[in-house]
Each structure stands twice: as C-alpha cells, then as structure tokens.
Amino acid sequence: MGKAASSRPIESQAPTMADVALRAGVSAMTVSRALKEGSRVSKATREKIMAAVNELGYVLDQSAGSLSSRKTGFVAAIVPSINNSNFADTARGITDELESTGLQLLLGYTDYTVEKEEKLIEAMLRRRPEGIILTGGAHTERARKLLKSAGIPVVETWELPSKPIDQVVGFSNEEAMGLLVKTLARKGYRKFGYIGGTTSRDTRGSQRREGFVRAIEELGLPTGRLVSFGVPPISIEQGGQAIVSMLERWPDTEAVLCVSDLSAFGALMECKRRGMKVPQDIAIAGFGDYEVAAFCHPGITTVNVDCYGIGRQAARRLIQVIRGAEKKQGQEIVLTGYRVVEREST
Amino acid sequence: MGKAASSRPIESQAPTMADVALRAGVSAMTVSRALKEGSRVSKATREKIMAAVNELGYVLDQSAGSLSSRKTGFVAAIVPSINNSNFADTARGITDELESTGLQLLLGYTDYTVEKEEKLIEAMLRRRPEGIILTGGAHTERARKLLKSAGIPVVETWELPSKPIDQVVGFSNEEAMGLLVKTLARKGYRKFGYIGGTTSRDTRGSQRREGFVRAIEELGLPTGRLVSFGVPPISIEQGGQAIVSMLERWPDTEAVLCVSDLSAFGALMECKRRGMKVPQDIAIAGFGDYEVAAFCHPGITTVNVDCYGIGRQAARRLIQVIRGAEKKQGQEIVLTGYRVVEREST
DNA sequence: GTTCCTCATGATATCGATAACATATACCCG
DNA sequence: CGGGTATATGTTATCGATATCATGAGGAAC
DSSP states (O other), X not given: OOXXXXXXXXXXXXXXXXXXXXXXXXXXXXHHHHTSTTOOOOHHHHHHHHHHHHHHTOOOOHHHHHHHHTOOOEEEXXXXXXXXHHHHHHHHHHHHHHHTTTOEEEEEEOTXXXXXXXXXXXXXXXXXXXXXXXXXXOOOHHHHHHHHHHTOOEEEXXXXXXXXXXXXXXXXXXXXXXXXXXXXXXXXXXXXXXXXXXXXXXXXXXXXXXXXXXXXHHHTOOOOOEXXXXXXXXXXXXXXXXXXXXXXXXXXXXXXXXXXXXXXXXXXXXXXXXXXXXTTTOEEEOSBOOHHHHHSSSOOBEEEEXXXXXXXXHHHHHHHHHHSOSSOOOOOEEXXXXXXXXXXXX | OOSXXXXXXXXXXXXXXXXXXXXXXXXXXXXXXXXXXXOOOOHHHHHHHXXXXXXXXXXXXXXXXXXXXXXXXXXXXXXXXXXXXXXXXXXXXXXXXXXXXXXXXXXXXXXXXXXXXXXXXXHHHTTOOXXXXXXXXXXXXXXXXXXXXXXXXXXXXXXXXXXXXXXEEEOOHHHHHHXXXXXXXXXXXXXXXXXXOSSSSSHHHHHHHHHHHHHHHHTTOOOOOEEEOSSSSOOHXXXXXXXXXXXXXXXXXXXXXXXXXXXXXXXXXXXHHTTOOTTTTOEEEOSSOOHHHHHSSSOOBEEEEOHHHHHHHHHHHHHHHHHSOSSOOOOOEEEOOEEEEOOTTO
C-alpha cells in the first residue's frame, strides 16, 4: 500500500454491491460474478474488484441474493434440546456436513413438545430453508401440512417413524433397548427394572421403554418393574431419585436400565453414595454412550448411537436432493448403527 | 369441515403473497398487514385472508420482507463449541430471550480458533444480522474490521476483554479462579496443582491459569505445579491422564484445580480408579459447575458461572440497541456473577 | 480477410415482500 | 349537515442482489 491512506467515508450505511462496482469501475453484475466461485472473470478485473471490496469492507448480502436466485442457502434443523450432548453431536454433524457446501444451519429446539416444534417449523419455513431435518416422527397435523406445502425435502432422524414424511436417517430405539436387555440377560441377570420419564413427550424414550417391556416378555422374565420419574429429559438428579424409588418398591432388582446415560449416571452415583456396590449389589445400564458413561467409575454399560453420523448423513441426504437431481428418489430410509458397549457397571 | 375436500392444486411452486391476495380478494399490501402483528385490518378482511392463508398453506417469506424493510430479524451468536454444556446454556439463554421478540438466532461454533471465528463472522454478516454475540475478546484484526464496518451492535461474553469492541457481558476468569484458590487455601491446602490445556486457544482457560498462578504467588504458596495436557477443550479423558502426570511429577500435591469440571471429573474418576480417596489423599476442584460436578460422588467443588444468564443478558442488551433508541449508549460492561460452590471433593 | 466461436462484461427485468404515500369510506361533533 | 378526523385499503417504488439476454473484443481456422 504505497498510496496515501484511503480516507474512510463516514457513512452509516453499509456499502452495497453498486458501491463496489463504482469503485472498481465495473458493473454490479461483474462484481456479483467475481464474488461467486467458479464464474469467469478476468484476473485483472477480479483483482480490482477484490481491492474495492477490501477497501470498503464490503460483505455480500445473501438475503438480497437469495431473493433473485430463489435459493436461500439455509437448512433448518430441529432437535429436542441443545443441552443434550447426543443432540449437540447431531447438530455438529449437520453443521460439519453443510460447511463445505456453503449452506447455513438454522437450529431450533423444541423442549420435547410437538407444539413448540410446530411453531418452530413455521418460523423456520419463513426463512425458506432448502431442506429441513427433524428429530423423531411425532408431529402435529398442521406441522405435516406446512411441511408438505413447503415442498422441500424433509429428513426425520433418530427414530424409524411409522408414517415417514419423506426421508429417514435413524434406528429402532425399541430394538436397540431390546438388544441391551438380551445382552444383559445372557450374563445371567433376571430381575430387570427400567427407569424413564413420566410422559410420552419423549417419543424415543417411550420406544425404548416399549423395547424393554417387549424383550422382558419375550425372555419370560419378571415384568412390571418400571419407574417413571420426572418430565423428559430426565436429569442426572432425577435418575438418582428414581433408583431410590426402584429400590424401595423392588429391593431385589438385579439390573436397572435407564432411558439415558444421564439418568443412569445419577442412579449410579446415588448407589455409591448409599454404599452399594455396582455391579455386585445392583447392575446399571444407560443409553446413548455419553462421554460421562465412558469415564466415570465404574464405567456404565450403554448403547452407543452414532449421533454425529446421524447428523452428517441427514445433511448429506438433504444436500443430494437440494444440489443434485431435481427428482426425489422416494422415501429412502437410512439405518444407522448402534451397539451395546459393556462396561464395569453390569 | 363439512365441505367437500378441497382439491389440492399440484403446483410445485410455493404460494406467494399475491396468490393469497387474489384468493382473498384484496391487495398484497393488505395481506402483508394482516400477517403482521399490530397493524389495522378489519376483522372481516383478516378472516378472509387467514382463510386463504390456511387453504393455500401459505407461510410468510421473510427473506423477501427483510429486503424491503431492511430488517432481517437475525441475531448471530458464535460460541467455541455447542457440545460444551456451559456454552449450550448460553445459547439457550440467547434463544429464550430472543423468542419473544421474533428474532431468529444464527448459531455457529469456532472449535476454539480465531481463524474459524473470522470465517464464521464473515459468513454470518452475509445474512445481515442486526446484532452479534461473540465469546471472548480474542479476534483477528480482519474480524474486528468486518464487525466495525458492519455497523451492528456487538456483545462480547464470558470474559472481560482488554480491548472491548462494543458491549460486554461477562466476568473475570482470572479473579474467579483466584477466588477458588483463596477459598481452598483458607481450608488449609498449601500445595496446589493446576491442570489445563496446552495452548492459548482457549483464552478463558489461559485467564484461569493466570488467575491461579497469581493467587498462588500472592499467598506465598509453592509455585510451578502446572500440567498442560491436550488441546482445548480438554476432555474428561484428558483430565484423567493429566492427573496421572501431576501425581508422577509432584506426588505430594494436596489440591488440584482444573480448567473445567470435565477435566476435574476425569481426574476424580482416575483417582478413584487408583483407589485414592478424595479429598483425603488429594483434593480436586473444577470450574463451570456442570451438572456432572453436582451429582457425581463425591461432588466436585467448583466455580458456578451464570451461563444461561450470560446468554439472556447478552441478548437483552442487543435487543435494547436494536429495537430501542437508535443511539448507542457507549461501551457498557455488564458483570455477571460467579461463586465458589464447595462440595465433598475438597 | 471473413466467418465463427469463446470469453468477458454490461443492461435490464425480476425475485416477494414492505415503506410511503394516496385514496376512499365511515364516523364524530357542534 | 359540513368539515374534520380516524380507519381501512390500494398503488407505486424500492430493497440488493442475480438470471437472462445482449454485446463486444479477441483469436482460430480456412
């Protein structure tokens, strides 16, 4: 910069593409092309334009661009909670997958209610996302209608909905919990208890519970040891309270399965606080393979779910439809893996 | 619905405001008014319009609206990680505070690098947010320039930057860690160790470490017991590995302070795994008051930070500038509280 | 040298809503 | 009943970019 320092005009207005064009001595259209990857602009012109861009501190206005190009570059994703590290991982997977494509994530959370989900869906659709990722298959009728008339690809995740809207990336929570029961039954446990939330708001939680009940029945084991405690998402603290209730009602329970690792961890800590030995006095298992389950002592047996992969795959499927062939290839269902991780708590 | 089922026209195009207007027999402008809170439209007209809206499944297009109104309704927030429950809480606080105002959050995460922050800031500014919330005070020069020329209110959080851009909602990590040291010194501990990450990427971590060193020096206690382990954010697992290293080099350490509760939890579990008694053999403290610290056994002494409140207050300050008086009231700094929470681990 | 093609660039219309102004109708009051 | 005011609605221009078509310059081939 051998030239005199360029005086910065004190304009409160942010510079526009026309300002850049004027300064670079080209048309606005050429500026638009120069700022877009893969369009042909001569090297000299591009340099002039970039110089003007830097001098003015210009940043492209995508809200204007998306109006004329009819592509907003948004993808919406709705999860039950961003405080839950499983869903945070999914959100991270989505973001990471979107990053290379220049798509921007609009993230919302429902607090596990379909009513808030409906509101969120509507709010997001106002931004005209090019695709939308939902958690689970439970939605209000109005939400379904809104999604249908929006005409954008939808991916439901984390479950296998009985009535899929469009695409699905998920797994059967019922089967996964069933597998956990069977794995532990093979180790000799017979009196199983289950800890979960009180309502059906958390559909994945309900499915896991059903999977538990079904597996117990199939194996011909003692049934009925179900404790419901707290509104989903059931916290660490509530897991601790729930196991107290479990031990009071069914003191001879041999193994307790929890709807998530957080409640399992709470249960585990409560047991230790009471001087019980895990797994000798009682075995505890969770679901989700949270970091805390791997590194607490004893480590908690759990079901590992590919949370991050769910996010990446969901985003990838959207991208394929958005950027790829116009034609939707029908309701594809992607099954994501899960596996039982046995640790010291069982 | 006593009427015959309305046949759904197979139009791939999403309906526009003009379609609604046509159907309701009014002008587009009236539709726009009817869909906006607080504008005067007669009851009969509004009902006609709402009927048309529902029949067509119309959803307002805000990207178009924000172009003419010159208000996008976006607020950007950039945090180091969304997998960290402290920052997830802050994001939740922001979202909750924005909800009533109709503003939509654009959330991004930097993985603790200023380079990715710069990229994110630029990407977000392309969406023309009306305000932006950042974590910490470390930014690239270019990021600062971009923010300045964007001319929107900026709130830096979670720290007290030495060179604030605009507004600040945070606390002194240095002082907070110093308070923790002093609190434990009062209980009689003298040989303090510190566990943190290896680089200065995590500026809050660095500040906590400085606060630790300074407090130790001021109290005239033995210095130098610092273990750096792993790239921030330091995980539970790395906390466990770090305390092994600490015990090898300084076996007589009485109390170990960790950059966060996650590493403290890892350290705690590793000690238990080795059969050490906490706090009798060694005391352990963390930072951040994560849920796990409260409910693990023994509970971990830590510094509680109002993560959620930081988010709410940061958002509130933005809203005041955005929706309120045009005039910025200068660089206001809001101090958020913190407090030492003593538990069984010390 | 003429024709044809490629590549760089410009001109204009347009995306879908809203701001700002214009107009029409109803209502109020002395 | 006339003038003024409030309320409801319509008309037009506009936000800032991009799609599309048009144009011009340069080069290759014969």
